[in-house]
Amino acid sequence: MEHRELSVLMATLLATSLATGLVTATPPRPGTDDNGLSENESATLWSRDTDNYTSQEAYRQRYGDERTAIHQLANGSDITFKRPPATAATWTRNDFEDLEAGGSDTSVHPPHASLEDGVFIADAHATVFAVQPSTHGHLESGETPLYIAPNGTMSGFVDYRIRVPNGSSSENQTIEWSLADHEIEEVRLQKDGETIARTDGSHTPALDYQINDDWSATLSLEAEIHVRLKKTIETDGVNGTDVEVVYREETQNVSDSIDVEIYDLSAYPYDAEYPNGDAGVAIFQSRPWQGYTFSDDGNASVRGVWRFYTAHNTNWDTLVRSNRTDSAEVESDAIPVYVHAYPSRIGPRAEPVRDGPEIIDTWGTERSSPLESIGENVTIEVVNQSYETTYGVAVRAENVDREALHVAGIVRGVNASIVEPDAGSERQLRRSNLTVEVLEQNQSQATLRIELRDNGTGAPIILNDDTRRYLISGSARSGYITIAGQEVETNASGVAIVTVTEPGIYTARYHPGSWLGHNPAYVSDTATARWHPLGTIDGWFDLVFEAGWQFIPFFVMFYAGRRLLRMLGPADIFQRNP
Numbered sequence: 001m002e003h004r005e006l007s008v009l010m011a012t013l014l015a016t017s018l019a020t021g022l023v024t025a026t027p028p029r030p031g032t033d034d035n036g037l038s039e040n041e042s043a044t045l046w047s048r049d050t051d052n053y054t055s056q057e058a059y060r061q062r063y064g065d066e067r068t069a070i071h072q073l074a075n076g077s078d079i080t081f082k083r084p085p086a087t088a089a090t091w092t093r094n095d096f097e098d099l100e101a102g103g104s105d106t107s108v109h110p111p112h113a114s115l116e117d118g119v120f121i122a123d124a125h126a127t128v129f130a131v132q133p134s135t136h137g138h139l140e141s142g143e144t145p146l147y148i149a150p151n152g153t154m155s156g157f158v159d160y161r162i163r164v165p166n167g168s169s170s171e172n173q174t175i176e177w178s179l180a181d182h183e184i185e186e187v188r189l190q191k192d193g194e195t196i197a198r199t200d201g202s203h204t205p206a207l208d209y210q211i212n213d214d215w216s217a218t219l220s221l222e223a224e225i226h227v228r229l230k231k232t233i234e235t236d237g238v239n240g241t242d243v244e245v246v247y248r249e250e251t252q253n254v255s256d257s258i259d260v261e262i263y264d265l266s267a268y269p270y271d272a273e274y275p276n277g278d279a280g281v282a283i284f285q286s287r288p289w290q291g292y293t294f295s296d297d298g299n300a301s302v303r304g305v306w307r308f309y310t311a312h313n314t315n316w317d318t319l320v321r322s323n324r325t326d327s328a329e330v331e332s333d334a335i336p337v338y339v340h341a342y343p344s345r346i347g348p349r350a351e352p353v354r355d356g357p358e359i360i361d362t363w364g365t366e367r368s369s370p371l372e373s374i375g376e377n378v379t380i381e382v383v384n385q386s387y388e389t390t391y392g393v394a395v396r397a398e399n400v401d402r403e404a405l406h407v408a409g410i411v412r413g414v415n416a417s418i419v420e421p422d423a424g425s426e427r428q429l430r431r432s433n434l435t436v437e438v439l440e441q442n443q444s445q446a447t448l449r450i451e452l453r454d455n456g457t458g459a460p461i462i463l464n465d466d467t468r469r470y471l472i473s474g475s476a477r478s479g480y481i482t483i484a485g486q487e488v489e490t491n492a493s494g495v496a497i498v499t500v501t502e503p504g505i506y507t508a509r510y511h512p513g514s515w516l517g518h519n520p521a522y523v524s525d526t527a528t529a530r531w532h533p534l535g536t537i538d539g540w541f542d543l544v545f546e547a548g549w550q551f552i553p554f555f556v557m558f559y560a561g562r563r564l565l566r567m568l569g570p571a572d573i574f575q576r577n578p
Helices: 002-020 038-042 056-063 067-075 087-098 537-576
Strands: 107-109 121-137 144-161 171-191 194-200 206-210 216-237 240-262 266-273 279-284 287-291 301-303 306-312 318-322 326-333 337-343 349-351 359-365 392-397 404-407 433-442 446-453 480-482 486-490 495-498 504-511 524-531
Touching: 038 067, 038 087, 087 121, 087 144, 087 337, 107 121, 107 144, 121 216, 144 171, 144 194, 144 216, 171 206, 194 206, 240 537, 301 392, 349 359, 433 524, 446 480, 446 504, 446 524
Parallel strands: 121 240, 121 337, 144 240
Antiparallel strands: 107 318, 121 144, 144 206, 171 194, 171 216, 216 240, 266 279, 279 392, 287 301, 287 404, 301 349, 306 337, 318 326, 359 392, 433 446, 446 495, 480 486, 480 504, 504 524
16 A cells, blocks of 8 residues: 555656656666666666655556666665765766757757857857766865866866857848858866866867876866858949958857865875784875775775765756757756765774774864765765764784785775885884782781883883874873772883772783884783781781770670679579579
């Protein structure tokens, strides 16, 4: 019953849309388009579509075929990815081929295009269609940079229409206008005003670029349009008709610009070996990045807070066709699709889940939730409160292949260059040796001596030692020792003194500062000491004295009772108490 009601609702909405003449962006049904993607792949693209689920039965009745499981899931939800998928670029590249200009008397342009008019050239524009590979990053509300690969392609759309003046005639003169020639002479790609790529004139230019050593830039698509008109003037004179031909030319430059972040990664890895043979790896990168693998087969991996979805650019949902007398909005045959990166509530993850690496620390910049920047009809598990960007991730694993280290970015195909840190990448991680002994004691308190040393060299470990601090992560916590509910630090000799007043067993535990902030760093250790007043001769004497003092009243009563029995005797007692 529920499925039937949903089908009726969908049919009603479709009929209403057709009746009112609305132009909506309806993604093509997966499997019906020729865009280089399978049905499953194309089904995952449309995170901005309305998730009105259609049952399998209703779908079969409407279209006469079955959906795949992924297609069915995507029909009622949005699908996210652990890494940036290639599907967006594949779709965009193939769909771009369907973009067609309007001819000399018609200009085709998206509604957001910036139109330029001249004398003979009208509704002229050059509009960026897409830049691939790229990813829209949702860092927080109001901050959604477009990260582009250092090597990629910008595709654009250029079109215009030509105003051919009307002819005129008088008593002895006739003027006629005709179009002699028109073309897009050149299309250029500029970075901050400098031309970095150019191509011959085309309505649908695709310019390959290469940008090195830049953090951010403004990219401009610029086209030069040239038109040549023929003006024929016929003048009737005494000696016949005089014909004069004049050519008028006009050139119009049109452009469109976008701000981009050049996503060129350099990762700084650090590693350490634990005393039990485990390996530690920490990698830092000052931009959002996906994660890294550290095994030959790529199975051992860790990723940060970022996940991905794909969605179309709604600016291209419709196109405007304008001519000399009218304009009309039509549904677009070419829709660019982008990858989007967002911070997920799933958070950082290590794989394999059970026997894989352990995430020991993450660090980055604290940011507010980007929920408001996601837009309508996108259902994903984006964080709904402040989060940490995980620019750095540190793990502990049984095995790490340093040569197989592979750091992936949030832009498809962009992997980080591994850069050796200035201070070196290898951190020393050693065993510690913690001891506790009772230094002095009496019946009321004990003085404990705690000593912390390097287990290998015997050198004292100074906890508050600035010379050992080499900070990688955002945390700068020094090590400390806990005992009897206190936190203590060792002095320059690696010794700490603690006084306790309650008898018992005291366990000291060394909580070392992480190897992410110290070099050399140490692993934890524990030691135990026992104190009780009976552990001394004075303690035993005090115990006997205190116990004797407590029993004096009982001794007095016992003695008095004995004396009374002897004075009266048993017979007298029974006679007096019949």
